[in-house]
Amino acid sequence: MPELPETETIARDLHASVAGRTVAKVTVARPDVLREVGERAFRRRLRGVGIVGSWRRAKLIVTDLSTRDRLVVQPRFTGALIVDDGTLDPALLAYSTIRLVLDDGRSIHYCDVRRLGTVALMNETRFEEYSAALGIEPLDSTFTxxxxxxxxxxxxxxxxxxxxxxxxxxxxxxxxxxxxxxxxxxxxxxxxxxxxxxxxxxxxxxxxxxxxxxxxxxxxxxxxxxxxxxxxxxxxxxxxxxxxxxxxxxxxxxxxxxxxxxxxxxxxxxxxxxx
DNA sequence: CGCCACACCTGACGGC
DNA sequence: TGCCGTCAGGTGTGGC
Structure with a gap:
């Protein structure tokens, strides 16, 4: 999977590209990548919601939403979070499992050939609990x-x-x-x-x-x-x-x-x- | 609790 | 050519 540097790169790109946008529509092509929520709740809790920003924790790409929910993507071996402005390589698009259509017409796709990666929606409390079980960040100043x-x-x-x-x-x-x-x-x-x-x-x-x-x-x-x-x-x-x-x-x-x-x-x- | 096997998936590649 | 076994940036669970 994307390890720390790859996940950091994705999170930075995603933040620069989609922070401030709104999710207009949600498509779930492969519900087996979802965790913590079912397909219906996933769509309901994302539709019409604002994207505050994206960042990295461990090998996770975390996206803060205006509802205070967090979209938590774990790409594992072959997952990728890709912003499509209409020019995305069809070979990548073929493995899209989840699509968030934005208010400006672009889409965020979670693509994953093997589908060992996961997409979860967590409230703040649940995310804090999940994150608390993870170890120290090696790029933090406390990693001495x-x-x-x-x-x-x-x-x-x-x-x-x-x-x-x-x-x-x-x-x-x-x-x-x-x-x-x-x-x-x-x-x-x-x-x-x-x-x-x-x-x-x-x-x-x-x-x-x-x-x-x-x-x-x-x-x-x-x-x-x-x-x-x-x-x-x-x-x-x-x-x-x-x-x-x-x-x-x-x-x-x-x-x-x-x-x-x-x-x-x-x-x-x-x-x-x-x- | 620690440790291990196994499950979750698909595709690429090498051997026969 | 095609079939089969093996391997791939990972994690979570259940058994002992």
Missing amino acids: ASQLSGVLRVSNQPVKKVLMDQRRIAGIGNIYANEALWRAGIDPSRAAGTIAAGEAALLRDSIVAVLEESIAARGTSFRDYRDAKGQRGGFAAKLQVYGREGQPCVRCGSRLVGTHAIDGRATVFCARCQS
Whole structure:
């Protein structure tokens, strides 16, 4: 799915593009993506409602509505929130599951090939409850070396799995966990509790740097990801381990190793410079 | 509570 | 060519 940088890109684009508009009409082509509300309530609670603005929490795109409801989109693997001014690629439009027609004639589509992603409508209380179960934002000033060190210290799980646990740290997925661990020189399978304070500090800086660099490049389109304009992100060309199994480590030249031993997810790392 | 298997979906690709 | 197994930026649940 869109991880933090991709979700951030979508939320920023959406905010710039549709804040202040009104939802004129709602179409639900694939009700199985809906969560928290049924199709009828979803349409009723959105029709005629104002869009205040959009922002990101974890890997969610949150849109505040004039009713104080929040539209919460979780793209998971293949979801995309795209604003169509009439020129959208028909190949993307074919997978539209939900369409919000705006008062200016444009539409917001939630497109999703696999439909593992979700679209929910929550009132403020419900959203706060949901958000409270998610971990710290890695781009928040409170995400410090000692904060990360504290999170890692209490776990015996592989450090990569801890980085991807949304209840502990919100927004890091498989691509950026692999990239940050390579940058920090830490073996992804190491028990989190064995990470020393100095290593945690390096890992914190690596996480923040890779996320910020990716946001600057508008995210990673390894395969499906598209931004709110239906465009690809530019960070795939800058990936140093993810998708590079068998290729030389750009730091030491050693062959990068691939495994599925950690939580069944694709892990790529350099056995020589990550320990 | 922790851990694990599995469910949710479709499409692309490689092997036979 | 076509069929089958495997894999893919993720999360939630139910069983032990």
